[in-house]
Amino acid sequence: MTRREPGSAAGGRHNPLRDVRDKRLPRIAGPCGLTIFGVTGDLSRKKLMPAIYDLANRGLLPPGFAVTGFARRQWTHQDFGEMIRQAVTEHARTPFRQVVWDRLVEGVRFVPGTFDDDEAFDNLAATLADLDRVRGTSGNHAFYLAIPPSAFPVVCKQLARTGLAAQGDEYWRRVVIEKPFGHDLHSARELNQVVNDVFCEDSVFRIDHYLGKETVQNILAMRFANQLFDPIWNSNYVDHVQITMAEDIGLGGRAGYYDGIGAARDVIQNHLLQLLALTAMEDPVSFHPAALRGEKVKVLSATRPVGPLDETTARGQYTGGWQGSQQVVGLHEEAGFDPDSATETFAAITLEVGTRRWGGVPFFLRTGKRLGRRVTEIAVVFTRAPHLPFDDTMTEELGRNALVIRVQPDEGVTIRFGSKVPGTAMEVRDVTMDFNYGTSFTETSPDAYERLLLDVLHGEPSLFPVGQEVELSWQILDPVLAHWAAAGTPEPYPAGSWGPESADSMIARTGRVWRRP
Ligand SMILES: NC(=O)c1ccc[n+]([C@@H]2O[C@H](COP(=O)([O-])OP(=O)(O)OC[C@H]3O[C@@H](n4cnc5c(N)ncnc54)[C@H](OP(=O)(O)O)[C@@H]3O)[C@@H](O)[C@H]2O)c1
Known part of the structure; x- marks a missing residue:
């Protein structure tokens, strides 16, 4: 199998003109089609179909x-x-327009069959060949595997058997895969092998939908387009970093999927470690996909858990309680959840990044369900000023400076610093300065799946983790998961709280506290 540069006809050739493109021109994908496996599933209905329509609109x-x-x-x-x-x-973001719909539906096809049915895949190949003729899709096809990972091997084999995975000089074939990318390092390697046996790495697009979010891409803009932040973005000025993804919902109908996976595998391995990589990576020499992903690989390969793990990690399971004004059931009362399960719905870990920039700075990552509020944020908390020329009483209410990137909701950036309280006495108290996407820009952000699907059709891989990133993330998490597997049941925490007490003591041992967003 030949390796191609990202952006070539098959894998996507890097187009030097892209950088001088007129930004006012829409970024329209070239002739192509998208085939979705698992099209009757939840992901397809709630995310993929609406995103396709919104792109068409x-x-x-x-x-x-x-x-x-x-x-x-x-x-x-x-x-x-x-x-x-x-x-x-x-579920679409933009209003329904009949004229857009009429055009879109003309290109809709359905092929019934199971994954082990050769005849169904032969029908699929014939359908796509027909689309090339009647819709001008020109042999350019992306295959979206919105299916359980256990079905990847058989689908990849079928795509190879029917020639649908074969790249050509004049056309491209790409595959899109969804998390979970394995459940540990070993299974992730196996999964990567299965996919790479059929598609070269440049044609594999692993979706981590967090990377499609505007606020996540803004981490790169903020860090690398400004002079203001870089001089203090290191262990000389940063005391620690907290990365939080809190959900206020419980398992709902996803108990079957979640049981046995848990918060760390579901969120930390992918979303939170990607946020850490973007926050801690060195500046890439350019935004060329290889340069960007190369820096993420470097920082992930320098990241490891801090021990001892019974003191530096915490996990929990929510119990019933009040979520705002709503009474909610505990995890063990959720339909379809095994009452004896040790699967965690809250996970917190402490990591260190062994580089000159970050040596000695702890990165605290936490995620959980049924927490006090739905929020995702990265908080960079700074060291105290080395000398305060004030009486102690004047700075009693002064905390640490912090820069908080609010990923969702209420997208934006907050800077917290001390300011004089108006009055005759000198009293310093924390205040905040806010940047809000909603007020600074008039256009609304596209959904992450819109951005990522369009990037797949363009062959633009920057926002998709490479196989090595996935494997490094598991390498970081595996020792923690092994420790928890041997440690019994997670600690209960009440719905609507900020997690188990062990999470508070974990950070308190280091002389710090969690933010209460
Ligand atoms: N839902 C989300 O928001 C979300 C988010 C991130 C990642 N993901 C991942 O995306 C994938 C799909 O998730 P989902 O929530 O859409 O799952 P789902 O609702 O359970 O749907 C699974 C789909 O796979 C199809 N399928 C399963 N086995 C099949 C077989 N042997 N032959 C043919 N079709 C088969 C099902 O078709 P039938 O209708 O014929 O059964 C269905 O369309 C999973 O890997 C999931 O972890 C989902």
Whole structure:
């Protein structure tokens, strides 16, 4: 299998003109089609179909764009079209427009079958060849595996058998895969091997939807487009970093998926370690995908858990209680959840980044369900000024300076610093200075899946983790997971709180406290 530069006809050639492109021109994908496996699933209905429609509505898809669904039920093309329409009306971000819909639905196809059914895949190949003729998709096809990872090997084999995975000089083939990328280092390596046996790495797009968020991309803009932050972005000035993804919801209908996976595998391994990588990486020489991903690989390979793990990590399971004014059940009362399960719904870990920039600075990562508020943020907390020329009483209410990147909701950046309280006495208290996306920009942000799907169709891989990043993330997390597996049941915490007491003592031992966003 030949390796290609990202952006070439097959893998995506890096286009030097891209950097001088007129930014006012829309970024329309070239002729192509998207085939979705697992098209009847939750992800497809809630995220993929609405994102495809929103892209069409924004005029970013090529005129002959085609969507092909593959699933077990005996649907016609019309049934599938109807399902998409329903998903779009319920979940799309932009308003429904008949003229856009009419054009989109002309390119909709459905192929019924199971993954081990050779005839169904032969039908798929014939359907895509027909689309090349009647819709002008030109042999350019992306395959989205919105299916359980256990089905990846058989689908990849079928794509190889039917020639659908084969790259050509004049056309490209790409595969999109969703988390979970394995459940430990060993399984992640196996999964990467399965996919790489059929698709070269440049044609593999691993979706971590956090990287599609505007605020996450803004970490790069903030750090590398400004002079203000870099001089203090190191262990000389940063005391510690807290990365939080808190959800206020419980498991709901996802108990079957979640049991056995847990908060660390579901969120820390992918989203939070990607946020850490963007926060801690060195500046890339350019925004070329290889340069950007290379820096992320470097920083992840320098990251490891701080021990002893029974003091530097914490995990918990939520119990029933009050979430705001709503009474909610505990994890063990959730339908479909094994009452004896040791799966955690809260996880906190302490990491260190062994580089000159970050030596000695702890990175505290936490995530959980049924916490006090839905919030994702990165808080860079600075050391205290080395000398305060004030009486102690004047600075009693002065905390540490902090820069907080608010990923969601209320996207923006907050800087916290001390200011004089108005009055005749000198009293210094914390104040905040805010940047809000909502007030600074008029256009609303596209959904992460819109951005990422469009990048797949363009062959632009910067926002997709490479296989090595995934494996390094598991390498960081595996010792913690092994420690927890031997440590019994997680500690209970009440719904609506900020996690178990062990999470507070974990950070308190270092003389710090968690932020209460
Ligand atoms: N839901 C999310 O928001 C989300 C977020 C991140 C990642 N993911 C990942 O994305 C993938 C899909 O998630 P989901 O929530 O959409 O799952 P889901 O609701 O359980 O849907 C699974 C899909 O796979 C199909 N499928 C399963 N086994 C099959 C087989 N042997 N032959 C043919 N089709 C088969 C199902 O088709 P039938 O209808 O025929 O059963 C269904 O369309 C999973 O790996 C999940 O971890 C999901």
